[in-house]
Amino acid sequence: FTSLREIFTLMDNVRKFVRLGKRLVLAGCVYKTFTQHCYDFWIINENSMEPTLYDGQLVVSCPPGRLDLEQLKRGDVVLAKNPTCPREYVCKRIVGLQGDRVPGDYRGPEMFVPAGQVWLEGDNRAVSRDSNTYGAVPLGLIQGKLICVVWPMDLNQKLHCLHQ
Amino acid sequence: MDNVRRLLINGGKVLLAGCVFRTFQNHVCDFWIIAGNSMEPTVYDGQIVVGWSSGWINLNNLKRGDVIVARSPTQPKETICKRIVGLQGDRVPANYKGPELFVPAGQVWLEGDHKAVSRDSNTFGAVPLNLVQGKLICRVWPFDLSQEKINKII
Numbered sequence: 001f002t003s004l005r006e007i008f009t010l011m012d013n014v015r016k017f018v019r020l021g022k023r024l025v026l027a028g029c030v031y032k033t034f035t036q037h038c039y040d041f042w043i044i045n046e047n048s049m050e051p052t053l054y055d056g057q058l059v060v061s062c063p064p065g066r067l068d069l070e071q072l073k074r075g076d077v078v079l080a081k082n083p084t085c086p087r088e089y090v091c092k093r094i095v096g097l098q099g100d101r102v103p104g105d106y107r108g109p110e111m112f113v114p115a116g117q118v119w120l121e122g123d124n125r126a127v128s129r130d131s132n133t134y135g136a137v138p139l140g141l142i143q144g145k146l147i148c149v150v151w152p153m154d155l156n157q158k159l160h161c162l163h164q
Numbered sequence: 165m166d167n168v169r170r171l172l173i174n175g176g177k178v179l180l181a182g183c184v185f186r187t188f189q190n191h192v193c194d195f196w197i198i199a200g201n202s203m204e205p206t207v208y209d210g211q212i213v214v215g216w217s218s219g220w221i222n223l224n225n226l227k228r229g230d231v232i233v234a235r236s237p238t239q240p241k242e243t244i245c246k247r248i249v250g251l252q253g254d255r256v257p258a259n260y261k262g263p264e265l266f267v268p269a270g271q272v273w274l275e276g277d278h279k280a281v282s283r284d285s286n287t288f289g290a291v292p293l294n295l296v297q298g299k300l301i302c303r304v305w306p307f308d309l310s311q312e313k314i315n316k317i318i
Binding site for chain 2: 025026028029030032033036069070081082083084085086087088108109114115116117134138139140141142
């Protein structure tokens with residue numbers, strides 16, 4: 001025999017649970033929209049961009065919601081979806097824009113970077129799988145342009161400079 | 165002061181609703197207005213379709229015959245709507261003038277149903293799966309309960 005008071009307490013707890021759930025969903029939506037339109041955060045998990053970026057660093061990026069893809073320049077470090085593997089991301093430097101000549105030792109057939117695409121390369125050429133592996137990458141795959149490394153914090157860092 | 169407060173609260177509610185709507189659009193279900201005639205007679209210019217967003221579908225489970233919406237590989241601000249006719253490993257159509265013989269890993273071969281006017285993989289080659297923005301479910305405008313299924317099995 002359950003007392004009426006116990007039933008009311010149970011209903012009250014269910015209501016509190018549902019209210020918490022709604023607030024979490026709302027917070028999730030706000031976070032998702034913020035990371036799509038304001039700033040996004042990524043943890044680097046590859047070493048193809050050493051010595052610029054190391055595995056485990058936390059970076060902040062300008063997300064595609066406010067990024068003008070046509071203003072990207074040679075030397076910009078960007079995050080992009082992997083052209084050969086769904087649901088994976090790569091972090092590389094733009095070294096060629098549309099119309100640029102493709103590197104001499106590229107084994108693929110294209111001679112120039114096609115319209116709407118870019119040539120990506122990792123700073124650590126020895127280990128990087130990048131456009132030299134899979135060719136030019138469509139701009140539509142770009143998911144952000146790196147702004148800076150926030151952890152570890154280094155006030156003298158220089159990301160977007162092209163070093164030969 | 166009270167009116168300012170009420171305005172801010174209502175403004176906040178509108179922003180919140182916008183965030184929820186946007187997240188829903190990007191991660192569950194979205195609608196698109198068809199522009200162009202490259203998918204006739206399946207869908208026509210000006211029709212409205214709904215589909216699952218790329219966050220909701222399993223990109224690895226897309227099949228030949230599915231109609232998808234994707235970012236254009238040659239014009240990043242444009243979205244294209246085409247049918248998947250080839251998956252990774254499939255042989256590329258014989259009359260394709262580009263160099264690839266097979267659809268590379270993680271990519272698909274797209275073709276519009278209206279072959280004469282469609283600019284698709286026959287023009288720009290295989291398209292990475294990560295450019296896919298959604299998979300169509302059905303047409304909602306003009307509304308027609310007896311419409312043919314958009315996604316076919318080929």
